[in-house]
Amino acid sequence: MDDKSGLPPYQAHAEPPRWRRHKPRRARAFRFLALGCLCFIAFAQWKQLSQRRPVNAELTVHGLSVKRLQEDLAVCAKINRVPDDPIGAGRERNARYIDGHAPTLIKNATVWVGEPAPGTSDEDARKGVGYSWITADVYLAYGLIQRVESSIAVSSVASNALVFNAEGRPLTAGIIDMHSHAGGSPLPESWGNEDLNEMASDITPYVRSIDGIHPNDHQIQVIKSGGVTTSLILPGSANNMGGEAYVIKLAVGKPDGRNETSAVDLLADPDRNWRFMKMACGENPKRVYGKPGTQGPTSRLGESWEFRQAFEHATKYVQEQNDWCTAAAGGIEQVRTYLPQELRWESLGALLRHQVRLNTHCYTISDLEAFVDHTNEFKFKVRAFHHAHQTYLVPEILKRAYGDEPPASALFADNMWYKSEAYTASEYAGKILYDAGLETVYVSDNPVLNAQHVVFEAAKGYKYGLPYHAALAAVTTGPAARLGFGNRLGKIKSGFDADVVVWDSDPLSVGATPVQVWIDGTAQYENPVVLEKGPAQVIVPDASLSKIPGEPVSLDEVVFTGISRVLLAGREESLSANNTVVVSKGEIACIGACEAELRAATESKTPIIKLNNGYVTESLTAFGSTIGLNAIDAEKDTDNGNNGNAFTRAEDGLALDTNKTNTAYNYGVTKAISAPKLRGQDTHHGTSVGFLTGARTPLDQDAIFSPDAAVHYTLTPTIKSAGQPDISSISAAVGALRRKLLTAVSTRTESIPDTYSESFYLQRVVNGTLPLVLTVHSADVIAAVLKVKHAVEDALQQQRDTTTTALRLVIHGGAEAHLLAPQLAAAHVGVILAPLFSYAVTWDQRRALSGAPLTNGTAIDALLAAGVRTAVGLEEDWWVRDLGLLAGIAHKNGQGRIDEREALGLVGGNLLELLGVEKEELAPRHFVVWEGSPLEIGGRVKGVSGGRGWVDVWE
Ligand SMILES: *[C@@H]1O[C@H](CO)[C@@H](O)[C@H](O)[C@H]1NC(C)=O
Ligand SMILES: *[C@@H]1O[C@H](CO)[C@@H](O)[C@H](O)[C@H]1NC(C)=O
Ligand SMILES: *[C@@H]1O[C@H](CO)[C@@H](O)[C@H](O)[C@H]1NC(C)=O
Ligand SMILES: *[C@@H]1O[C@H](CO)[C@@H](O)[C@H](O)[C@H]1NC(C)=O
Secondary structure, three states: OOOOOOOOOOOOOOOOOOOOOOOOOHHHHHHHHHHHHHHHHHHHHHHHHHHHOOOOOOOEEOOEEHHHHHHHHHHHHHHOOOOOOOOOOOOOOOOOOOOOOOOEEEEEEEEEOOOOOOOOOHHHHHHOOOOOEEEEEEEEEOOEEEEEEOOOOHHHOOOOOEEEEOOOOEEEEOEEEEEEOOOOOOOOOOOOOOOOOOOOOOEOOOOEHHHHOOOOOHHHHHHHOOOEEEEEEOOOOOOOEEEEEEEEEOOOOHHHOOOOOOHHHHEOOOOOOOEEEEEEOOHHHHHHHOEOOOEOOOOHHHHHHHHHHHHHHHHHHHHHHHHHHHHHHOOHHHOOOOOOOOHHHHHHHHHHOOOEEEEEEOOOHHHHHHHHHHHHHHOOOEEEEEOOOOHHHOHHHHHOOOOOOOOEEEEOOOOOOOOHHHOOOOOOHHHHHHHOOOOEEEOOOEOOOOHHHHHHHHHHHHHOOOOHHHHHHOOOHHHHHHOOOOOOOOOOOOOOEOOEEEEOOOOOOOOOOEEEEEEOOEEOOOOOOOOOOOOOOOOOOOHHHHOOOOOOEEEOEEEEEEEEEEEOOOOOOOOOOOEEEEEEOOEEEEEEOOHHHHHHHHHOOOOEEEEEEEEEEEOEEEEOOOEOOEOOOOOHHHEOOEOOOOOEEHHHHOOOOOHHHHHHHHOOEEEEEEOOEOOOOOOOOEEOEEEEOOOOOOOOOOOEEEOOOOEEEEOOHHHHHOOOOOOOOHHHHHHHHHHHHHHHHHOOOOOOOOOOOHHHHHHHHHOOOOOEEEEEOOHHHHHHHHHHHHHHHHHHHHOOOOOOOOOOEEEEEOOOHHHHHHHHHHOOOEEEEOOOOOOOOOHHHOOOOOOOOOOOOOHHHHHHHOOOOEEEOOOOHHHHHHHHHHHHHHHHOOOOOOOHHHHHHHOOHHHHHHHOOOHHHHHHHEEEEEEOOOOOOOOEEEEEEEOOOOEEEOO
């Protein structure tokens, strides 16, 4: 772990381990030869000096200390050494192996090796030929995978070996997340622990993420529970040059089988062969640093200047050092100074010397093109562009980047729209890049996404057309190679690090969960929670997913055949496994054999869509998002705005026909209920509107199905700084809410002239004709809210001639609602979980349940078990594509409690019921036809009827 030279690791590259054999590729050979000569001369000089006379600190040449010159020569001897990827096979033990840890034999696994069968050509391999799941036993010892064979006898391995029976389950290499801030931005977020960006200046290549890694960040444990064993911990993206990054393994301290709790102990390569760095382009640096007239960058123009100026410095620095080394190699009498060394430029110099693997955050064409220009101007490599939402539009720009390999695109599968540079994005980017011969890796940017589920990003990559083998590679072998760990990580092969995951189902299936995780051969769980699921079946890749759907056709009359499941409410009658659905004027005219109708359709040349494993379901509903209220979250001009103190109606700010509403519709989400924001995402204040996502304008027929669906308030910590007078604490906010409700009770029969005012809506709340939806996560605040409910209901009961004495209260958010599940059930309070799986981003969510293997179920399981009426909302709008999949996870991981119909209800019917929206009126004209199950990764929308009198069909 210590640099063997005794120099601090930031100065020059660590010595390679003794066993390493250089096998330079031919292209590099000449450079090595030249560098080698220089190094040899420097070395010879240094050796001669050290032999000639005993080191004497007093000794000087031209007034310079000979000892120091000698040290400088030692730096020269290795200053230009370009690392090779550290070896895998050929090691006797993993340098991270802790003595005394027993070997492990994993029996009867279904193994994804991570490479095609021997003899497969590169061209075939790229297409996925030769990849398969194989039945094998896997033997781990000394922190390495030792053997992968169809059958390994217990008698043939060490007698102290632990035996793990995988019972046929899928086994893969540990997942690698190439973009994480775990440890540096610990959860729940707090100012005191946040060490993500050094904001002293825009250009800080000299800072190091390792100095801000908090090993006890609980999120590291949560992430590992999703099968992630290795993460690249990057500095944040506020700065154009953010600093050095580190690759860590997620085993922390003694409980995880390590000797000590330290950031250094986490390093994936204790010998530190490669170094890593983060840079960022685009909106962040200009927003954070730009001060007009005082300090740049205020624009992308300025950012390029900041980059180029820093690279110019570093280039000079490298040149000065090389000149010094060349001169000193001819004898130390030749130099009149010490070797120029400056920490500020050292790491950037190392990048120019190809010792640092660079990852750059760049979204847009302009950012990508400018940065590629810099790589060629200053001759350095960029290994991946992160958040590279527009790379799919410009493969040729990536191919122009300096070096022999175009940068990979490190992407989210479908998280977008949050700012301008994230607006022009495509869920099909992975597939489009693959077709262009480029590589995609999927990353979490934890805590932006919960890295526990980064494998779900890869699963969605597959859903959106990336071939199955490439999707798995995107979180295993792909990032391994980009990190320089291609010989050690990402494969189940002898000689690789023993980072292994046994899954309860195919890792690219919905709800896939590890049953055990090994890091460097050490099992990470003593008593993991294992979910009850059917036998694990691996996915048979569906080639039809590789077709990107085109624009839909709107049809009045259409017939779908091959429908195997009908999941419409009130359609519980048993149907065959091969039904026909006849649609007329946007309504279902027949389900079942429909022989006569089918004959008539054939005669009248009505389009007939033949499906394979078709599903018909009710359409889905998006609740609590800003869909219909903005287009780009961070762009004020596209947004309805924050309410602050004003209490407004969402209907008054409705803005339709945006990418968000259109995408919602295309994914079968035909209804949305959105409320005005209080301040920032996932806060609400005012009345929500129920509207059709397919409507072009608010005046379209039936565009609004509920002008005022509910009254919303927010009771999360945001309330303290939302600009409401007299509300700077939770207690003030709860008190204010109680006061408003009690006032409404005491004035409930008075006539209120303004029938669009807050007091009018509150009168409706206490009269029981409108639900009250409170956005709140903390169990403590939910407890306070339940007391408010009782106080209001007591007051109602004391009123004469009241018919309604119960407040229709719904909790929205609810990360900690599971702690009060029985009380919520008893009080008839419903819960809309948003997100479905909280990962304790904020303090008020800190007791969220992360699920197996760490906890027995999540909030949804606890709430449903207690009989709480539950549904699922969106805490960020991009989730709208994934509502069916989220329902699928609840179904798959619910251990039999939640059937398919109930799961879909969570993102559909339950929401309408909780709010008291008349669904009977909506139902017949809102349905979705899918190919494959909407709850499974391979399910796709084929037809949507969204209450407009026709069906949109994708062929
Ligand atoms: C871990 O600790 C044990 C016992 O103190 C020691 O023998 C071993 O060398 C240590 N291993 C590493 C990798 O530090
Ligand atoms: C492997 O596990 C599967 C699933 O439990 C089982 O059917 C099969 O018999 C097992 N094979 C061996 C060799 O034990
Ligand atoms: C959303 O925007 C993307 C990128 O601009 C575009 O490709 C896509 O077609 C749009 N989708 C819809 C449904 O409007
Ligand atoms: C399913 O039904 C359709 C329409 O009746 C028919 O054409 C098709 O052959 C049937 N398929 C199977 C597998 O039975």
